Amino acid sequence: MNKAAEIGETTPGHPGPGDHRAPADSGVGSDRASTDSPIPDSVIPGAGPSPRPATPRSGDPAPSPGGTPRPGERATVRLRDTGDEEPPRYAPEWLELREPADAAARAHDLLDPLRIRLANLPGKGGIVIHDLGCGTGSMGRWLAPLLDGAQHWVLHDRDPYLLHFAAVASPRSAADGSRVTVETRRGDVARLTPDALRGASLVTASALLDVLTREEIETLADACTGAGCPALLTLSVAGRVEFSPSHPMDEEITEAFNAHQRQDGLLGPDSVTVACEAFSERGATVRLNPSPWRLGPDQAELTAQWLRGWVAAAVEQEPALKARAEKYLQERLAACEAGDLHVTVHHTDLLALSRPTGGAS
Ligand SMILES: C[S@@+](CC[C@H](N)C(=O)[O-])C[C@H]1O[C@@H](n2cnc3c(N)ncnc32)[C@H](O)[C@@H]1O
Numbered sequence: 001m002n003k004a005a006e007i008g009e010t011t012p013g014h015p016g017p018g019d020h021r022a023p024a025d026s027g028v029g030s031d032r033a034s035t036d037s038p039i040p041d042s043v044i045p046g047a048g049p050s051p052r053p054a055t056p057r058s059g060d061p062a063p064s065p066g067g068t069p070r071p072g073e074r075a076t077v078r079l080r081d082t083g084d085e086e087p088p089r090y091a092p093e094w095l096e097l098r099e100p101a102d103a104a105a106r107a108h109d110l111l112d113p114l115r116i117r118l119a120n121l122p123g124k125g126g127i128v129i130h131d132l133g134c135g136t137g138s139m140g141r142w143l144a145p146l147l148d149g150a151q152h153w154v155l156h157d158r159d160p161y162l163l164h165f166a167a168v169a170s171p172r173s174a175a176d177g178s179r180v181t182v183e184t185r186r187g188d189v190a191r192l193t194p195d196a197l198r199g200a201s202l203v204t205a206s207a208l209l210d211v212l213t214r215e216e217i218e219t220l221a222d223a224c225t226g227a228g229c230p231a232l233l234t235l236s237v238a239g240r241v242e243f244s245p246s247h248p249m250d251e252e253i254t255e256a257f258n259a260h261q262r263q264d265g266l267l268g269p270d271s272v273t274v275a276c277e278a279f280s281e282r283g284a285t286v287r288l289n290p291s292p293w294r295l296g297p298d299q300a301e302l303t304a305q306w307l308r309g310w311v312a313a314a315v316e317q318e319p320a321l322k323a324r325a326e327k328y329l330q331e332r333l334a335a336c337e338a339g340d341l342h343v344t345v346h347h348t349d350l351l352a353l354s355r356p357t358g359g360a361s
Pocket residue numbers: 047048049062074090095102132133134135136137138139156157158159162187188189190205206207208211
């Protein structure tokens with residue numbers, strides 16, 4: 001079979017944001033899947049590729065998907081066998097590859113109500129923004145230059161390696177030239193408390209909600225509303241994909257992929273509905289906007305990588321699809337390479353305006 005058609009091929013080695021290469025011992029790109037089978041067992045769901053350990057840790061409320069790419073789109077790779085104690089990592093190469101498409105997709109319509117809320121905060125000392133599950137920091141690189149005034153970003157992730165990338169490639173100045181500073185915090189967002197958000201002006205997250213459980217989203221809503229802090233939660237997968245041209249297997253793969261995303265209590269395409277309910281029940285005003293990836297010939301590398309992860313997750317979910325899915329993937333990759341494929345991967349951005357408690361900066 002043509003190598004290009006292998007399902008779930010791991011992400012090629014790209015430099016991380018700002019061209020900062022991985023430390024020599026990071027394992028990046030070193031643990032490629034076995035190529036005996038076109039369905040590798042080392043690719044982690046991508047979209048929200050949210051990695052999930054093969055054996056969920058007991059007591060872990062948010063097991064990350066394991067084994068296969070969970071495409072949604074965020075194909076990621078298992079960089080090394082981290083055992084039961086450490087969740088698999090998202091590959092910085094994947095996060096870099098998707099960053100331009102993410103930036104183009106993000107909903108600008110939610111920024112005006114957010115700016116109004118931020119402008120009405122008491123105090124003139126600048127704003128404090130907590131970015132949860134920051135990865136390599138793409139949310140800050142997009143949002144900081146769109147907001148006026150001094151900003152201090154607190155970048156949260158459970159992966160110290162990604163936090164390193166985020167700190168090094170952090171934004172430096174706001175829309176009006178004001179200073180932007182950052183700090184990093186390693187930790188599990190599933191354990192976030194209102195206290196951890198004391199003094200926060202805004203909470204952000206990007207490509208995170210769909211890899212959380214209902215309980216974790218409720219914890220997040222408790223923390224934000226308890227702190228009286230608005231939340232901009234972007235690029236959650238919507239579970240819908242459109243192709244041009246279409247193919248008879250599109251829907252079958254989409255359904256299998258969505259089922260894969262919902263494994264182990266993760267919300268996948270249901271995350272936005274659950275987040276809406278959670279924030280609304282806690283008194284917040286919620287607004288939604290679509291934020292689709294629109295992928296064409298100019299995004300062929302991203303499209304191909306996403307396709308591999310998306311199909312691999314579907315096959316992991318429905319092994320009976322394997323033979324037909326390989327052919328499907330081969331055809332799709334060929335069309336992509338020829339510049340004949342357009343894909344819309346639907347996402348949703350959510351803005352939750354909590355009732356102020358007086359504690360925000
Ligand atoms: C799909 S990546 C998105 C990264 C980044 N926000 C972006 O848009 O490029 C999801 C990120 O969330 C982090 N993450 C997932 N679950 C987490 C948790 N429970 N606590 C902290 N970080 C988490 C992962 O380590 C990863 O960096």
